Amino acid sequence: NEEExxxxxxxxxxxxxxGIIERDEEGNxxxxxxxxxxxxxxEDKEVEPAPAKTDIVWALEEEAAVV
Structure with a gap:
């Protein structure tokens, strides 16, 4: 019993x-x-939109601006 x-x-x-080659009983x-x-x-994968910057990025940018 073969599963489809x-x-x-x-x-x-x-x-x-x-690849897979399917043949009939005669080998064709x-x-x-x-x-x-x-x-x-x-190409088949759908990518969900994400915000350009996360809270972590905002915090790092603020910290970098202070230094």
Missing amino acids: VDVETLKNILGPDA VINVILGKSKEELE
Whole structure:
């Protein structure tokens, strides 16, 4: 009993130089799944906006201005 795995999940798991070749019973290639490159993986990630300066940065800047 084989479990179905999502193709996008496989692409994320495989490295950029790896792939999976699916063949039929006669040995003919029916599908090739290639791993995503580092750049493609970074494109898929959503980055939440963050404030340009945190309270720590503000405090350090104030301290630096005093010295």
